[in-house]
Amino acid sequence: MDQPDHKSGLEVVFLENRTRIIRFLRARGADDPEDLVQEIWVRVKEASIGPVGAPIAYLYRIANRLMIDRYRADQTAKKRDTDWHSTTILETMPSxxxxxxxxxxxxxxxxxxxxxxxxxxxxxxxxxxxxxxxxxxxxxxxxxxxxxxxxxxxxxxxxxxxxxxxxxx
The missing domain is CATH 1.10.10.10 (Winged helix-like DNA-binding domain superfamily/Winged helix DNA-binding domain)
Known part of the structure; x- marks a missing residue:
């Protein structure tokens, strides 16, 4: 017999506010808000936290941190690629x-x-x-x-x- 689908309070708040979270991410310039929302969902599903006093604020904080993490990772990757390219060119070009x-x-x-x-x-x-x-x-x-x-x-x-x-x- 199948077990009923029990959702935590945070999951319910997430599902009810998914569209608002996407708008929040778009307003802040996220490149792929749908992808970030999916990552938030995974974190909410895997989280084993107790009751959250302000669940929508908590979700916005997760969204903001994910967006910052992605931005930093992108900047690091760009810098690494630029540094590698510059180093490669400088090494092959005679002075x-x-x-x-x-x-x-x-x-x-x-x-x-x-x-x-x-x-x-x-x-x-x-x-x-x-x-x-x-x-x-x-x-x-x-x-x-x-x-x-x-x-x-x-x-x-x-x-x-x-x-x-x-x-x-």
Whole structure:
């Protein structure tokens, strides 16, 4: 046999004032008052409290606190996402000083390559900077692939020697 549905006084007050609580939440700018009212209902159903002297004021206080908790949680989440995004971008972006150092180093390396002669410098730039295959570089310059390989070896050796001298200094 089914047991009769016994509602506490607070549950009855909640059900009678549900629409008023929704209006209360909307007036205070709640994003989803229906969701908050559902959460209030769950709390009222699970609560094991004694008689409440001012039940509607008690329900409004619960509604207000839930709304504040949601607002704080949203702000914390936004701040965390913003901080993460900012940190990620800052970690991946080189500083202006790093950019200047890399630009300076690239200029020096290109000067080292230019001393090897125009063909070796061009081979290196086309292959390593522009990303052309050795065969494409050979065709473009009208030389053999073995000549391109030889020029690249000379360029790699010159850059390596320059780095060794730089690191010793």
């Amino acid at each position: 202006e000083e790093s950019k200047l150092q890399w630009r300076d180093e690239a200029t020096r390396i290109l000067a080292v390559l230019d001393r090897l002669g125009p063909r070796a410098s061009t081979v290196f730039r086309l292959h390593r900077i522009d990303g052309l295959s050795q065969k494409s570089v050979a065709i473009q310059l009208g030389v053999s692939v073995s000549t391109v390989e030889s020029d690249l070896r000379s360029a790699y050796r010159a850059v390596h020697e320059w780095r060794v001298r730089r690191d010793k200094a």
